Amino acid sequence: MKEVKVIEIKKSVFEANEKDAEDLRRGLKGRGVYLLNLMSSPGSGKTTTLIKTINLLKDKLRIAVMEADIDSDVDAVRIKEETGVGSIQLHTGGMCHLDAEMTRQGLDNVALDGLDLVILENVGNLVCPAEFDTGAVRNAMILSVPEGDDKPLKYPLMFSVCDLVLVNKMDALPLFDFDLERCRANVAMRNPSARVIPVSAKTGEGIDAFAEWLLEEVNNWKSK
Amino acid sequence: MKEVKVIEIKKSVFEANEKDAEDLRRGLKGRGVYLLNLMSSPGSGKTTTLIKTINLLKDKLRIAVMEADIDSDVDAVRIKEETGVGSIQLHTGGMCHLDAEMTRQGLDNVALDGLDLVILENVGNLVCPAEFDTGAVRNAMILSVPEGDDKPLKYPLMFSVCDLVLVNKMDALPLFDFDLERCRANVAMRNPSARVIPVSAKTGEGIDAFAEWLLEEVNNWKSK
Numbered sequence: 001m002k003e004v005k006v007i008e009i010k011k012s013v014f015e016a017n018e019k020d021a022e023d024l025r026r027g028l029k030g031r032g033v034y035l036l037n038l039m040s041s042p043g044s045g046k047t048t049t050l051i052k053t054i055n056l057l058k059d060k061l062r063i064a065v066m067e068a069d070i071d072s073d074v075d076a077v078r079i080k081e082e083t084g085v086g087s088i089q090l091h092t093g094g095m096c097h098l099d100a101e102m103t104r105q106g107l108d109n110v111a112l113d114g115l116d117l118v119i120l121e122n123v124g125n126l127v128c129p130a131e132f133d134t135g136a137v138r139n140a141m142i143l144s145v146p147e148g149d150d151k152p153l154k155y156p157l158m159f160s161v162c163d164l165v166l167v168n169k170m171d172a173l174p175l176f177d178f179d180l181e182r183c184r185a186n187v188a189m190r191n192p193s194a195r196v197i198p199v200s201a202k203t204g205e206g207i208d209a210f211a212e213w214l215l216e217e218v219n220n221w222k223s224k
Numbered sequence: 225m226k227e228v229k230v231i232e233i234k235k236s237v238f239e240a241n242e243k244d245a246e247d248l249r250r251g252l253k254g255r256g257v258y259l260l261n262l263m264s265s266p267g268s269g270k271t272t273t274l275i276k277t278i279n280l281l282k283d284k285l286r287i288a289v290m291e292a293d294i295d296s297d298v299d300a301v302r303i304k305e306e307t308g309v310g311s312i313q314l315h316t317g318g319m320c321h322l323d324a325e326m327t328r329q330g331l332d333n334v335a336l337d338g339l340d341l342v343i344l345e346n347v348g349n350l351v352c353p354a355e356f357d358t359g360a361v362r363n364a365m366i367l368s369v370p371e372g373d374d375k376p377l378k379y380p381l382m383f384s385v386c387d388l389v390l391v392n393k394m395d396a397l398p399l400f401d402f403d404l405e406r407c408r409a410n411v412a413m414r415n416p417s418a419r420v421i422p423v424s425a426k427t428g429e430g431i432d433a434f435a436e437w438l439l440e441e442v443n444n445w446k447s448k
Contacts, residue, residue, distance in 0.1 A: 029355075031305075041265045041266045041267060041348070042265045042350045042371055042375055042379060042391065043265060043368075043370060043371025043372045043375060044371075044377065053363050057351075064396065069378050070351065070378060070379060070380065070381075071377065071378060071380050072374070072377040074377060074378075080354065094355075094381065096320065096349075096351035096352050099381065123351065124265070124347070124350065124379075125349055125350070125351050125352075126266045126293065126348065127320035127347065127349050127351065128349075128351070129320075129350070131318075136402050142242065144267075144333050144370065145232070146267060146368065146370035146393065147266055147267025147268075148267075150296070150298060151266055151267060153295065153296040153298060154266065154293050154294060154295060154296050154298075155266060155294060155348075156294065156295050157294075157318065168372065170398050171399070172400075175395070175399060176396075196422045205287060
């Protein structure tokens with residue numbers, strides 16, 4: 001009895017989330033706003049990568065950022081200070097991920113009119129965020145060199161739901177046993193159509209390629 | 225490549241995790257076995273740290289390792305190959321953490337008689353594993369230098385439940401904006417009594433201090 005009940009609850013929650021996510025995506029499409037869900041492990045460099053990317057794009061796109069964290073607001077403050085774009089902090093109250101309803105609550109606090117792009121920096125976690133459609137148009141993730149090229153073997157779902165994998169901290173490559181080709185092969189095993197872009201948020205290497213991808217994505221979405 | 229035992233564990237449907245954890249701890253005490261729960265982000269160096277530590281301790285303690293991952297058995301194979309101690313892989317079936325019942329299922333596949341120490345390498349995740357008492361005597365975690373010294377601000381529960389924080393990849397310090405004193409202060413804010421040991425699993429720096437801590441822990445537990 002308990003087993004059946006638990007499964008039903010879980011299923012209904014997931015089903016509701018899928019519908020919520022579709023509704024959110026449709027609503028954003030109607031307003032011409034592209035939502036990117038950016039995921040990664042803790043400390044992979046999401047915020048620094050975003051700052052560099054936004055500074056390349058902010059004259060071409062009107063951008064806002066939602067920073068999700070269990071606690072602290074250091075990331076949202078950094079985004080605002082170092083890019084000048086609007087930024088809000090979402091506290092998840094201990095939750096390990098965002099679902100579509102939580103994302104919608106965040107978006108309710110963003111002035112969407114006139115925006116082209118909202119970037120959601122999800123909670124640092126390679127497991128749970130991959131299980132919930134946030135309503136974003138695309139999922140992207142950052143894998144950093146010090147984490148190792150074997151992560152797609154250990155966290156399969158995260159890599160299979162992402163259309164783009166940024167390999168960050170490429171400047172640290174000499175110090176770590178990380179093989180970019182092995183990483184590409186491991187990513188391809190989980191998602192053959194995922195694009196892999198090596199970057200260094202520190203030196204700026206590769207950030208232009210990510211910015212170009214994002215610009216094209218947003219323009220395609222708005223013109224579809 | 226050596227074959228390792230892979231256990232597919234199921235999530236506990238009963239919500240009595242605290243009781244399960246206490247029962248498990250009591251049972252282990254009765255058999256003279258110390259269980260350490262080691263947590264961290266993905267790619268912080270848990271397995272490499274364990275290999276170096278076990279090689280320092282294996283003549284003094286009889287040790288086994290349980291490696292939890294969502295998928296793959298690369299870690300259990302490495303432990304077996306590089307230390308010679310018994311090692312099994314726990315597959316969590318997508319679950320982001322282990323609870324006491326899942327840990328018990330793992331321990332049922334370990335020959336406990338004659339063992340002093342079982343080390344559980346939890347799923348790489350700074351959020352969910354902190355919420356579940358596994359039945360271990362102590363929780364320890366690894367924070368690696370590339371992740372940043374601000375992690376205790378963002379993942380408060382993980383740092384508050386750990387008695388020991390190993391700061392790994394100290395050899396990479398020159399490449400990253402990581403301040404060990406700031407890190408100590410951030411850890412102390414979450415848990416004033418937590419011990420912080422800087423290590424480098426790559427160079428071996430500090431591993432002796434971790435091994436000493438663990439040896440003393442096990443001996444105290446057995447003689448209590």
